[in-house]
Amino acid sequence: MTAESAPAFAAKDFKSDIKPVWCPGCGDYSVLSSVTKALAELQTPPEDVAVVSGIGCSSRIPAYTNCYGFHGVHGRALPLAIGLKVSRPDLTVIVTGGDGDGYSIGGNHFLHACRRNVDMTYIVMDNQVYGMTKGQPSPTTEPDWESGLVPGGTRIRPFMPLVVALASGANFIARGFSGDPNGTAQLIAEAIRHPGFSFVEVLSPCVTFRPEQRNWKHETHPAPVEATNDRGRAARRLATDDGFNTGVLFYDNRAPYMPPVDANLTDVQQFDREFAV
Amino acid sequence: MSPGPSSKGDDPIKALAAGVASPDDVLAHAHAMESEAADRYHELADQMEIHNNPQTAEVFDKMARIEQIHADKLAAMCAERGVTRRPPWEYRWLDPEAPEVTPVEEAHYLMTAPQALKLALHNEKRALAFYETLLAGSPPDDVRALAEEFAAEEREHVSLVEKWMADYPDIDPHIPEDPDDAVAH
Ligand SMILES: Cc1ncc(C[n+]2csc(CCOP(=O)(O)OP(=O)(O)O)c2C)c(N)n1
Ligand code: SF4
DSSP: OOSTTOOSOOGGGGBOSOOOOSOTTOTHHHHHHHHHHHHHHHTOOGGGEEEEEOSSSGGGHHHHBSSEEEEOOTTOHHHHHHHHHHHOTTSEEEEEEEHIIIIIITHHHHHHHHHHTOSEEEEEEEOSSBTTTTSBOOTTSOTTOOBTTBTTOOOOOOOOHHHHHHHHTOSEEEEEETTOHHHHHHHHHHHHHSSSEEEEEEEOOOTTTOGGGGGHHHHOEEOSSOOBOOHHHHHHHHHHSOSOEEEEEEEOOOOOOOOOOOTTOOOHHHHHHHTOO | OOHHHHTTTSOHHHHHHHHSOSHHHHHHHHHHHHHHHHHHHHHHHHHHHHTTOHHHHHHHHHHHHHHHHHHHHHHHHHHHHTOOOOOGGGSOOSSSSOTTSOOGGGOOTTOOHHHHHHHHHHHHHHHHHHHHHHHHTOOOHHHHHHHHHHHHHHHHHHHHHHHHHTTOSSOOOSOOOOTTOSSOO
16 A cells, blocks of 8 residues: 555544543553554444443543444443344444453353354453452452452452353454554454454553553563464463463354344334334 | 564564665654654643643643654655555564654653653654664665664754753652552552
8 A cells, every 4th residue: 555545544533532531551542542553454434333342441442432332331341242233233343341341240241242253353451450440359360469458369260361262162362462552453453354253352551550560561472372273272272371472362263143134124113012011 | 463572582683674674664664653653642641631730741742743743754755755554563663662652651640741851862762773773784775874864863853852851950750649549558
């Protein structure tokens, strides 16, 4: 593509005029930038994209994009997004949220979204804490992480989102790091292109409640092996990985789920009448 | 992932010589570096404004305007030569992001204006080091000419920021304390 045939959409065209209220230093700024860079590469018009989220700092992303957005209910972004995608399959549906939103209150929906395999991309900004509600531990928090709110730590084994996604049937699994926004943009673009349910876990530091996560830039590293489409091999790798391998880690080619469309059901009011009590 | 992190441990001179080998490569990298730096400074200015830190917002805003002028000039040069635009992950930086781009995690809502200037100086020096590393790899003459031109511009930026910093001979590296800290102790 030459400068003369400049692309129709730049990353900026996917950003709204609303200035984010995240703490300066928060990894979520970079994830927003990765999402907009990925969309610019795909050249999907903003009006053909819907960004759906739950509640949390990370879930504020829809307001900061220029796409259609739905800032939903805590933990319920995935069922909302599934409803949207099956009724408007023409839209590119992206779901964003945090580890609390997606793995705790929304954990059940996470399992079934992986299993159902509707064509969408789920981006979880994992900071191993509830940022918005001031620093409570989340399902991915280390058992020995102590704070004024958790003296002695939770002493509970952390949830393993990638292993759970694999076991539940996700069609594409990747891990990114917010400190590498260009690499993460590439993962998001690949996830969107990949048919079915694509899951991208992004390590995104909460500099306010987990300032030690600034060190993640020294801990993350590209996965030493190529992505596999062998579920058994992926299971072994994901179960033993150090939590800091980045890149595409697994892909499959299961056909995405689409419910059969009732050709007679063109009239929404008729549908409404069927539910009248 | 982007070539940056995967080149961790690579010889930086060899890595740059391989990834930035033609005048078009130099122009594309220079343009991406300046426009990404301008975008990040804009974002940082917005962050400081939202967090009621107008003095620091002003520094970032000023840097954004300077980088934008540079980026616009480079965009015109790219257009004139028909330089190919590439996906952000295909640039060959030595770090995950372009050298003039302030890493997101460097920002703090209470950071002072002199601390912001110090960051800006660090960025300009990294940009200069990028071209110096490229020049250290004995590039072809046409690459050398462009890299020398851009290195000279970065040297000017370094001196400009240093001049502004002369007003602050002792910059306190600590972030001022927040009397109403969010963290429960
Ligand atoms: C039904 C319901 N329960 C609890 C909450 C309170 N709440 C808001 S955000 C949040 C957790 C946020 O954590 P996470 O999803 O990890 O996002 P982060 O803020 O860290 O980005 C909780 C428990 C709520 N809004 N609604
Ligand atoms: S509290 Fe943490 S997650 Fe929330 S905006 Fe601040 S740094 Fe980000």
